[in-house]
Amino acid sequence: MEQQSSASKETRVVVDFLRGSKSSIKPHVGVLNGKRVEYFKGSKATAALLSPAYAKLKGAPPVANEEEANKLLHGIIPYAFFLRADKGPKTKEGGRVLQINTMQMFQPELYYVWLYEGSQLGVKLAGLGMVAVMLAGVMFPLWPPIMRQGVWYLSIGALGLIGLFIAIAIFRLIFYVITIVVARPGIWIFPNLFEDVGFVDSFKPLWAWDIPPPPKKKKTLSIAVDASHGTTQAKRQAVANLPGIGPVASPQMNATPQAVAATPTTANAPSVTPSNSDANGGFGAQQQQPPLSASANQQQYDKLDELD
Incomplete structure (x- = not known):
């Protein structure tokens, strides 16, 4: 859009922050003119500009209170990065039908639809990487012998790690069954191995008793x-x-x-x-x-x- 191209550098920094993941704005999916779009509530954008992540942002205008945040967001509307929209009924796909409101203003209780996709640099680099990997796989017979030998070693190492993981899972299960008989309530080795945690946290602690969590009291x-x-x-x-x-x-x-x-x-x-x-x-x-x-x-x- 012409309005977006005329925006200042500071405005683009703010918009890129709001559109990115650092702002912690969870967008909702809607339908605008038959196309799937994302929209957000104004109070979420205000809270994002008052967050510590925005305070650490370089090149962004300072924001001290909620009034200044709302004023800054109101000044971004003429550049059409996002516009005020009214929510309509839900569609069969689950999103709401959106319609652009003619009275454009920024207020925390209103909703705004994104007309800006954000920085496309990451998407372009990811696309180029996928193309490069596919070409490298197709041209594998033409690789030098030393490169093919290196890939073979890497594949053997990956298979070894997968086999080690399976062996640990089987061993911890056998050890748990033995400890149930010998020392109740049983001991788990790497109790967080299959939990939804990071790779390092999956191996912490080394062992733990199998104590169930206390039941929730029914009030x-x-x-x-x-x-x-x-x-x-x-x-x-x-x-x-x-x-x-x-x-x-x-x-x-x-x-x-x-x-x-x-x-x-x-x-x-x-x-x-x-x-x-x-x-x-x-x-x-x-x-x-x-x-x-x-x-x-x-x-x-x-x-x-x-x-x-």
């Missing part, structure tokens, strides 16, 4: 029990806060149905007025007394049975 059951307990407590508190109902005492929990039925309720009690209070001999004062306990109700019920 689902305990969380469910706590939630059920909290719901029960909330229901009890709500019932206790109802008008006319006090806190439930523990003796009444074990009371018999007859005792509960014999307890007078507030709904069946007559209303207290100044007239009937004096006529009934201080009925209003009796209404203010606390209700009888379950044991007292049981005694009254027993007396009624004796009268019957």
